[in-house]
Amino acid sequence: MQTIQLLNMGSHSSQKNQFMPNPIKSVRGTRDLLPPETETWNVVESAVRALFRLYNFQEIRTPILEDLQLFQRSVGEETDIVSKEMFAWEDRARAQSEKGQWLALRPENTAGVVRAYIEHKMWERPGLQRVYYIGPQFRRERPQRGRYRQFYQIGAEVIGPSSAGSESPSVDAEVLEMLASLLDKLGIQGWTLELNSVGCAGDRLRYNEALQKALKDVVHKMCADCQRRAVTNPLRVLDCKVPEDQPIIEKLPRMSDYLDEPCRAHFAEVQKILTAVGVPFKLNNRLVRGLDYYTRTAFEFTHGALGAQNAVLGGGRYDGLSESLGGPQAPGIGFAIGEDRLVMTLQESSGTAARPADVYIAPLGAGMNLAAAQLARELRRQGVIVTLGDETFKLKKSLETASKTSARFALIVGENEVNSGQFALKNLGTGEQVSVAREGIAAKVK
Ligand code: AMP
Numbered sequence: 001m002q003t004i005q006l007l008n009m010g011s012h013s014s015q016k017n018q019f020m021p022n023p024i025k026s027v028r029g030t031r032d033l034l035p036p037e038t039e040t041w042n043v044v045e046s047a048v049r050a051l052f053r054l055y056n057f058q059e060i061r062t063p064i065l066e067d068l069q070l071f072q073r074s075v076g077e078e079t080d081i082v083s084k085e086m087f088a089w090e091d092r093a094r095a096q097s098e099k100g101q102w103l104a105l106r107p108e109n110t111a112g113v114v115r116a117y118i119e120h121k122m123w124e125r126p127g128l129q130r131v132y133y134i135g136p137q138f139r140r141e142r143p144q145r146g147r148y149r150q151f152y153q154i155g156a157e158v159i160g161p162s163s164a165g166s167e168s169p170s171v172d173a174e175v176l177e178m179l180a181s182l183l184d185k186l187g188i189q190g191w192t193l194e195l196n197s198v199g200c201a202g203d204r205l206r207y208n209e210a211l212q213k214a215l216k217d218v219v220h221k222m223c224a225d226c227q228r229r230a231v232t233n234p235l236r237v238l239d240c241k242v243p244e245d246q247p248i249i250e251k252l253p254r255m256s257d258y259l260d261e262p263c264r265a266h267f268a269e270v271q272k273i274l275t276a277v278g279v280p281f282k283l284n285n286r287l288v289r290g291l292d293y294y295t296r297t298a299f300e301f302t303h304g305a306l307g308a309q310n311a312v313l314g315g316g317r318y319d320g321l322s323e324s325l326g327g328p329q330a331p332g333i334g335f336a337i338g339e340d341r342l343v344m345t346l347q348e349s350s351g352t353a354a355r356p357a358d359v360y361i362a363p364l365g366a367g368m369n370l371a372a373a374q375l376a377r378e379l380r381r382q383g384v385i386v387t388l389g390d391e392t393f394k395l396k397k398s399l400e401t402a403s404k405t406s407a408r409f410a411l412i413v414g415e416n417e418v419n420s421g422q423f424a425l426k427n428l429g430t431g432e433q434v435s436v437a438r439e440g441i442a443a444k445v446k
Contacts (some may be wrong), residue, residue, distance in 0.1 A: 028151025029077040036354030040343050045134060047186055048154050048337075052132045055178050057156050060131040062112035064138075068102035070391040074321055076292025078232045081107045087149075105138035108291070110318065110334050113157050113326075118327030126155070128160040128171070134339070146306055152339035156317075159322070159332030166331040169266050172317060173273035175333055179301060180279045181312065182337075188345055191312070193280065194300045196287040197267035198235075199259045201295065201320060207233050207258040218248050238286040239291060245316045254285045263296055270297055293321040297333065305348045306341055313337035357382045358445045360402035360428075363391040364414035371418045375411070375438075382442040401427050409445050 006195050026032060033041060052058075068088045072266035075082050088104040106112055113131060116122070122129050134154045141147055159177060160166040172314045176193065198204060211234040219230045222237075222245045229236040240249060259267065274281055281299075289298050298316035306312065315335025360381060363372035376386045387407055389398045393414070401411040412424040425444060426433040436444050 010243075013049070020288060026076075027149070031142040031148060031150075037343070038348070039354040041141060041339070044186065044339065044342055044346065045154070048132075048134070048182060051185060052156065052177065055174070057130040057132045060113055060133050061135070062106075062109065062116050062133065064106055064136065065103050066106050066115070068104040070111050070325070071104055071116055071343050073324055074291075074293050075108065075116065076233075079292055079407075080236075081291065085141055087138050087140060099158055103219055103334035105300060107134065107139045108137055108336060109153060109155050110157060110291075110293070110321070110336070113334070114159065114318075114321050114325055114327065114330075114332070117159055117330065118322060118325060121356060123328055123330060124159055128158050128164045128166055130158050132156040132164065135338075138156050146338075146341050146344060153336040154339050154342075155334060155336035157332055157334035159330050159334075161329065162331060167266075168271060168318065169297075172270045172333055173277070173279075175315070175335065176270075176274060176281075176299060177277050177279050178321055179335060179337075183301065183312075186342070186344075188303065188312075189349065190304055192302050194281055194284040194287050194302060195274075195281045195294050196255065196284055196298045197259055197269070198255060198288055198294050198298045198316070199263045199296065202348060203255075203258050203260055203263055204235070204295075206293065207253065207255055209235070210253045210258065211235065214252050235288045238288050249286070255288070258286050266296055280332060289316055293317045293318040293324070293350070300334070303341075303345050305345050310343045311338070312345060318440060354408035355385065356408065357387040358407070359391060359406065359409045359411050359441075360387045360398070360407035361411045361413055362389045362395065362398035362402065364395055364412055364417075366391055368413055368415070372413045375413060375423075375441075378438075379442055384442050399426070399428075411441065 025163060047058075052291065068086070071082050071086065077083060086104050086107055088102060091101050091103045093100045113133065117129060133189065134419070135151050135152065136150050138150055140149055143149060156175070156178075158166065158171050165171065176195075180191075180193065199207065200259075215237065219227055221229075223240065224244045226237050226240050226242070226245055237252070238249060240246075247444045271281070286300055287300060288294075290298075294316040296317040296319065298314075300311045300314040302310045303312050304310065313335055315333070317333040318386050319331035321332065322328060363369050363370045363377055372388060372391070378387050387402075387405060389401065393401070398412075399410055407428060410426045410428055412426070417423045421438050423438065423441060424433055424434045425436045425441065434444075
């Protein structure tokens with residue numbers, strides 16, 4: 001109450017600033033998406049939904065809030081995401097009879113999808129489950145260009161029993177080809193597909209041992225992060241970007257030398273199909289990705305325009321994830337596109353996708369709002385984008401507003417126009433003005 005009183009006092013006081021509360025700002029690492037930028041987001045989302053349809057993917061919507069354990073058991077407790085970046089808290093019981101629970105804002109969506117797959121016994125549905133999602137994810141990272149604490153991902157998963165073909169390398173190749181088509185369709189040029197195989201669990205165990213052994217003698221010369229990772233998660237040493245560490249990392253053992261025969265054959269087949277369908281790729285044996293659940297094919301699409309945070313999307317196979325969450329055997333593969341970064345890349349290459357109004361209707365004189373509203377309704381029904389002015393505006397002000405808001409045409413609605421059924425239509429680009437009959441307006445402006 002006291003705050004409200006202060007606020008009211010402030011607005012009437014001559015010393016306004018003394019009582020004005022500080023404006024509340026958005027939380028660090030989150031941001032408002034405003035028009036016209038949101039238009040580009042909509043263009044992206046419409047394009048991906050249409051493409052997912054073509055590849056027969058259907059939408060899944062899982063909650064933003066999940067049980068913390070879900071991420072501990074899938075993404076992995078030793079990963080940066082779970083150990084450092086989660087927004088998690090203990091949600092205390094509201095009644096004695098209720099149990100408290102640790103909750104987390106989802107930092108990624110594959111774990112949620114696989115949880116839903118298990119919870120709803122989706123393996124009982126025929127064939128492979130091909131699902132996609134679009135939504136916010138949360139990680140407490142240090143914010144910078146292209147890196148936010150609330151960011152958006154567009155992702156998809158193909159998952160199902162092996163008998164439905166979920167392990168086939170052709171699924172990996174199909175997903176990668178779909179992604180290449182998506183970036184091409186959006187007009188994003190100059191992307192690079194980086195590809196690796198991180199092998200199966202056994203391969204990784206042997207590779208981790210080899211890495212640990214090799215790191216023992218050199219890790220003291222490396223950065224603090226590498227020293228920590230060498231103990232907790234040696235694979236992540238390969239992610240290090242510190243220039244001084246690079247010559248050391250180059251000499252470390254390579255994952256490709258530790259793949260068993262089935263993993264090697266699987267990876268070779270993925271590459272063969274990609275080559276056959278004409279999707280270019282670059283092998284990168286340092287690409288390990290930050291999440292524990294990945295097996296075999298791992299990939300990223302990068303783009304030069306993004307600077308330091310250059311991965312526009314990433315993904316891979318996760319055979320074994322379902323089992324680790326208490327589900328049946330259900331190999332799968334998926335990816336997540338960073339929508340913030342995708343939009344950034346698009347804006348850099350083609351500017352804003354915002355579409356201005358076709359017509360600004362300028363009602364001229366008292367009582368004309370009514371006729372303007374009728375005309376706006378008629379035009380909108382014919383697919384014309386209309387902004388409606390107000391009868392209290394002078395003609396000069398209406399035309400200025402129309403120009404400033406980038407409307408393509410201004411339509412003047414005065415008493416004479418309404419009575420005669422002939423309207424003055426001004427092209428705001430050329431300045432040309434013509435008289436058009438009511439029925440002809442839509443055709444003229446489209
Ligand atoms: P990940 O789930 O880490 O594999 O990330 C997949 C994609 O999500 C990345 O390639 C980025 O494009 C995007 N991404 C991940 N973290 C962030 C973040 N903090 N801010 C913006 N985009 C992100």
